Amino acid sequence: xxxxxxxxxxxxxxxxxxxxxxxxxxxxxxxxxxxxxxxxxxxxxxxxxxxxxxxxxxxxxxxxxxxxxxxxxxxxxxxxxxxxxxxxxxxxxxxxxxxxxxxxxxxxxxxxxxxxxxxxxxxxxxxxxxxxxxxxxxxxxxxxxxxxxxxxxxxxxxxxxxxxxx
Amino acid sequence: xxxxxxxxxxxxxxxxxxxxxxxxxxxxxxxxxxxxxxxxxxxxxxxxxxxxxxxxxxxxxxxxxxxxxxxxxxxxxxxxxxxxxxxxxxxxxxxxxxxxxxxxxxxxxxxxxxxxxxxxxxxxxxxxxxxxxxxxxxxxxxxxxxxxxxxxxxxxxxxxxxxxxxxxxxxxxxxxxxxxxxxxxxxxxxxxxxxxxxxxxxxxxxxxxxxxxxxxxxxxxxxxxxxxxxxxxxxxxxxxxxxxxxxxxxxxxxxxxxxxxxxxxxxxxxxxxxxxxxxxxxxxxxxxxxxxxxxxxxxxxxxxxxxxxxxxxxxxxxxxxxxxxxxxxxxxxxxxxxxxxxxxxxxxxxxxxxxxxxxxxxxxxxxxxxxxxxxxxx
Numbered sequence: 001x002x003x004x005x006x007x008x009x010x011x012x013x014x015x016x017x018x019x020x021x022x023x024x025x026x027x028x029x030x031x032x033x034x035x036x037x038x039x040x041x042x043x044x045x046x047x048x049x050x051x052x053x054x055x056x057x058x059x060x061x062x063x064x065x066x067x068x069x070x071x072x073x074x075x076x077x078x079x080x081x082x083x084x085x086x087x088x089x090x091x092x093x094x095x096x097x098x099x100x101x102x103x104x105x106x107x108x109x110x111x112x113x114x115x116x117x118x119x120x121x122x123x124x125x126x127x128x129x130x131x132x133x134x135x136x137x138x139x140x141x142x143x144x145x146x147x148x149x150x151x152x153x154x155x156x157x158x159x160x161x162x163x164x165x166x
Numbered sequence: 167x168x169x170x171x172x173x174x175x176x177x178x179x180x181x182x183x184x185x186x187x188x189x190x191x192x193x194x195x196x197x198x199x200x201x202x203x204x205x206x207x208x209x210x211x212x213x214x215x216x217x218x219x220x221x222x223x224x225x226x227x228x229x230x231x232x233x234x235x236x237x238x239x240x241x242x243x244x245x246x247x248x249x250x251x252x253x254x255x256x257x258x259x260x261x262x263x264x265x266x267x268x269x270x271x272x273x274x275x276x277x278x279x280x281x282x283x284x285x286x287x288x289x290x291x292x293x294x295x296x297x298x299x300x301x302x303x304x305x306x307x308x309x310x311x312x313x314x315x316x317x318x319x320x321x322x323x324x325x326x327x328x329x330x331x332x333x334x335x336x337x338x339x340x341x342x343x344x345x346x347x348x349x350x351x352x353x354x355x356x357x358x359x360x361x362x363x364x365x366x367x368x369x370x371x372x373x374x375x376x377x378x379x380x381x382x383x384x385x386x387x388x389x390x391x392x393x394x395x396x397x398x399x400x401x402x403x404x405x406x407x408x409x410x411x412x413x414x415x416x417x418x419x420x421x422x423x424x425x426x427x428x429x430x431x432x433x434x435x436x437x438x439x440x441x442x443x444x445x446x447x448x449x450x451x452x453x454x455x456x457x458x459x460x461x462x463x464x465x466x467x468x469x470x471x472x473x474x475x476x477x478x479x480x481x482x483x484x485x486x487x488x489x490x491x492x493x494x495x496x497x498x499x500x501x502x503x504x505x506x507x508x509x510x511x512x513x514x515x516x517x518x519x520x521x522x523x524x525x526x527x528x529x530x531x532x533x534x535x536x537x538x539x540x541x542x543x544x
Contacts, residue, residue, distance in 0.1 A: 013412075026334055027337065031340070036381060
């Protein structure tokens, strides 16, 4: 204890008290206050940025989710549209086929009918011509062979037989 | 940016060269009157002389002494004088410490401002009129001299001013950096984590939510003690935190701070501890009061003083092995042994320098925290 007291210098004590208190005030005013203020501001800034980043992330996630939803809907719609289009196409093709068939059969019918008509017309024309021809032949035969009645009949009969056979 | 850097480098170079220049001024080379002729070549080589030298070193002194050497049987001192400022019976007197010519035994009388001053064992005495040399009674009190108020810039005061200035310049620089940028560059990048460390690891956990009011004080104390401790390890020979007066001031300021900020809750626990039998409460109050008023500041003061002083003594003693054990180990052996041991103790001292600053600041924060703690809401 005595040694401690011997080591103690009151003058130094007073000087250190004054100097140290001045140092504390100077450091607080010109160094610690601006430093801690800046550090606090920076920490606050970092905290805020982190929070806003987190928020942005969440928003992003929400956006992504809604995007996906939209995409899904769009896909479904596209599928529906394509299905409908396919159906329409198929229907159109089958309709066209049916119509074409109908038209073709009609055409064929018409063609057959006109062919039949033409045939009939040609037959009647032929008959008519044959009749005329036969009349002509008959005339000439009659003119030539009218002398003998027997021959005449024979000829007519022969001719007619041929005609009816046809 | 670059310009700033070069400016800083220039500043540093100027400061360093100034220190070197002033420190290398041989301000006095005296023919020291040797009491005996046992040492003509080396000044300090017997265990007693080494012990005296160490004792002298750990005390404060009026001049800044770096080292001495002997040539031509004369002792040369390298260092620089410091101003002596005294308030004695004839008012203010100032002169440089070189006036004493390194005398520490009360032999050189300096006559200034109508008074005669002598210096004895690091203390300056004002001789009474008619006296030519100091006389002591049996209890070693001066009979014909008085102690003037000594406001001198002693080595410790010089140290305080220097560290204060260094601290101020360093942290002012850091504070200025934040004006233009968010993250400091250069030396500020080293200082910022230290500031954050004191705030986040010492102030916040020990004081609690009211820590902001006290961080300024805690940071000043921490960096002052740390710088002083570290500078004490340099060959300049500062021993600022090894002065009892200095640690006493620090401890008392902490005491004042926690007493001034103490609240009702603290005092109710001090004087009438709840939750213990009524009979024990007065006894506890006495113990608590003794702890708060005496033991806490006293332990703060002595811990720092003793650690730093002991560190200095151990380092110097281990260096002295190089001289004292030359007979047993030869000159090479003793030098190597002293080098290895002092290297290790020096590393430990670097750790202690930080540790003591940390402990002092941490305990200050803890005591303040106890004083400002609010009653818990159950």
